[in-house]
Amino acid sequence: MIDQLPPHQREVIAAAQAAQPVRLGDIARAFGISVKASTLPAGISGEIRPSGGAFEIKVNRHDSRGRQRFTVAHELAHFLLHRDQIGSGVSDDALYRSSLSDAREAEANRLAADILMPRESVRAAFAESVGSFEERLQFLADHFGVSEAAMAIRLEQVS
Template sequence: MMSREWLLLTEMEKNTIASFHNDFPVKVGALAKAFGIVVKSSTLAAGISGEIKKDERSGYVIRVNRHDVKARQRFTLAHEIAHFLLHKDSIGDGIVDDILYRSSLSDTMEAQANRLAADILMPMPYVNKKMAELSQYREEERIEKVASLLEVSITALKYRLGK
């Protein structure tokens, strides 16, 4: 099941994201590029995971903290793409997200970006299929294996599964 934020997207946006759900892990950098967003791996201030800003020359630019672990970088990138899709009018001079994905935006907008990021990286049809295929393992092991396949944190997948 997709989030209510998914329902807010245009058909073109949904189709673009869905086209990246044929191969896993989702190529989130290529997805950003498909939306015309430039992605940069950067050294950001301590405690900052990512940011999205409007750039007069190149449109929108997402910077992801290069010092974060790969799974966090991937979720941060998906989270910033979600801000682009859901909150473009609020980006203005930029949105900077700390390690808890908090920013100057409302908690509601941050939660919306988190839910859409989960839709992007961990589509439930794939998650459910893989969990079923791995039924010979204990639940904790299945979660670890699926998180590894998706290149997301175990915590993110548990949250997605409502655990």
């Protein structure tokens, strides 16, 4: 999905991907988006809304760190891919469903995974990891700052 973005957006993302875990705050700042951990309604993981001429992402402060990071990446993906459809705001539930179509949510999930877990970086880190599959999965999840569930899905996609 990243290859579908304009060059300047790809450059911002690539710079933030130079270190692991990816520096999501750098991406958000580059696009003028503020990110705040907040207490959101039950079942809501995150949202993106216009705020003072810019955009603001809120993530559920009660979610795990890995979950929060994926939520921020998912909301950034909505900004990059669907900015014209955000309107007064988009809230995503725990399954990353919103008022946008399932296709739009799937696009946001794919771009979020591409941002957080670049294919070649995941392949290289997996090749260098040792131990049982479960130990390697935990190492990779920690290394990329995501949940084991997100990393397991990504490993299926890049293998």
